Amino acid sequence: MDRESRTLTRQLADLGLTPEVVLAMRADLARVAEQTVDVIRTEVPDYADPFRGEMGRSIEGAVQLALDGFLSTVSGDTTGGSTSVERVAEAAYALGRGEARSGRSMDALLSAYRVGARVAWRDMSDAGVRAGLPAATVARFAELVFAYIDELSASSAAGHADELATSGRVRQRYLERLTQGLLRGAAADVLQAAAERADWKPPPALTAVVLRDERARRVLAQVDDGTLQPAEQVPGLEDRPDLTVLLVPVGSGRARAGLLRRLHGSGAVVGPSRPWHEVRSSHERALRVVALGLTEQSGAPVDTEAHLADLVLNADAQARADLRLQVLAPLEELRPAAAAKLKE
Incomplete structure (x- = not known):
């Protein structure tokens, strides 16, 4: 448990609720958890459907576990409470990771926490007042309820961020395998499977663009988000570490003309448009133009289609x-x- 968690645990234990008040609150936990989930479903649209049925019952159980951990600590059971707070924080962390995998934003989860804190505080304080909780203690109780929920939401935020970072790295590895397969001419079925694993939707056509590595970032900001760039060794450029290649989802005609305009000043060599799984031939043609030195000193992009005669004569x-x-x-x-x- 970190320092903030230990501090909160001590503060909760210092509240010193009587056994009668804790018992009254605990007896109401199942209803409070159910009410909390119902209100979250109503007020947080992202959870309207996911919190139905079996999933809803599981979340109710998680809410009840979290509130029970809170009551264990405020009852003065510091040993059991410390363990319980740790357990609940771990569950909150796992919840954050799960929400990231489900594609829901952290904003939605934080909204759910805010709603949950409000409902839990309202219903638990009502139970406490009925059991004789002094007015002076009610205010402190409210403060600690929200501090407790803040701690759980921070654990969920950490889990959400960690999952996004992990899944992002995994996807990057899959995208790299796909890119290398395209550049090396892997079979169409292998490329299709690689695209599915990388969650990359194949466009009708790709165009290879060879350019200096330091100019790639600027160009990437101007082209389709589905553009691929190898992070590892670029086939055919083993002796030119200063160059890289971008596989841009662009076909022929107006789309290609637009790409050439966007590449002005980059000095890029633009291969022909090819069906996406055949982009290796576009890459190889661009490499041949680079090898022949048919580049523009002005930084204008070089269209390989304008140098077909040179390519044939020097084949x-x-x-x-x-x-x-x-x-x-x-x-x-x-x-x-x-x-x-x-x-x-």
Whole structure:
């Protein structure tokens, strides 16, 4: 238990409620828990459906456990109360993680805590007053109820944040595997399965954009959120650690023209649009343009489609050299001066 929890436990124990008051409050816990869940369902829309049926009954049990832990501590049972507060805080932490996995925001959970604190305070204080709780103690009791709920909400917030961080790292690993599979030309069924695991919706087409690594962040802010970027080694760029590639969900026509405009000043090399699972060919073409040095000094993007002739002519430099020798071979029988003139 951390220092704040120990401090709260001491404050709760110091309240010194009589056994009669605690017994009266505890006898009403099941009703208070049920009422709390009903009000949360009404006032917090995100929980209107999830808190129905079996889930609702489970939450009622959790609320009752939390309030019972509170009463165990205020009754002066510091040993049992300390254990109970720890147990409830752990349950609140687990609740926060579960809510993150369910896709609900922390705002919704905090709203539920606020509503729950209000209802619990109202109903428990009513029971206490009926059992003879002094007016001076009621105010202190209210303060500690809200402090207790604040502590539980902080535990849930920590669990929510930890789950988002963990799930974010897991998803990043899946996205990396997908990206590497796309760049290395994995089979379509393998890529489809990888996309599903990464929770990435495949677009109709992808376009490979090769650019300097330090310019990638600015470009990412201007393109589709579904754009992929490898975090590990980029295939084909082993000797160019200064470069990276973005796989941008962009097709041909106007969408491609818009992409080229957004890339102005980036010096990027833009491959052709390809069906998403065939983007390796777009990446490879962009790499060939980079290798040929067909880049713009002005920083304007280079459209590989504007350099198709260069790519064809330089597709196999050795074959071109061999063809030249083959074509010029008959000239070797002529005098050097005549042969040189004809070669020109």
